Amino acid sequence: MTRPARPDDVDAICAALPHTELGTSWGDVPTWKVPTGEKGRGFVLYRHPHPSAVDPATGEEYDDLLVIRTADAGDKAALVEDDSTPFFTIDHFRSFNAVLVQQSRLGELSLAELTEVIHEAWLAVAPKRLAKEFLADG
Secondary structure, eight states, X not given: OOOBOOHHHHHHHHHHSTTOEEEEEXXXXXXXXXXXXXXXXXXXXXXXXXXXXXXXXXXXXOSSEEEEEOSSHHHHHHXXXXXXXXXXXXXXXTTSSXXXXXGGGGXXXXXXXXXXXXXXXXXXXXXXXXXXXXXXXX
């Protein structure tokens, strides 16, 4: 088993993927996108605190959420319904193929698990040619 994942692993994993850049979406939300440039689509977003996502135990807005894209509703459900992972969703994302995870809980995943989820997120939005090249190199 690899070591537990850490919040700083997110940027390292994203930056190592081909044709990615850290930009913004939804105004000023830090977002890893593929491909670089204006046509880039987000696959990992650092979500700002928002009333739509609150800790059920404290009622406080989450201040460390990542939004990670999934390929489809089935992949999203598999991650959210797996009690061994820290992934969840909220009503705001009901019809969007993505999961949420608190950065403070990334240690519940191994580095390999986090890498796989982020790679799948990249593949979900990458142009077909890039995805094909990435899978062939893998």
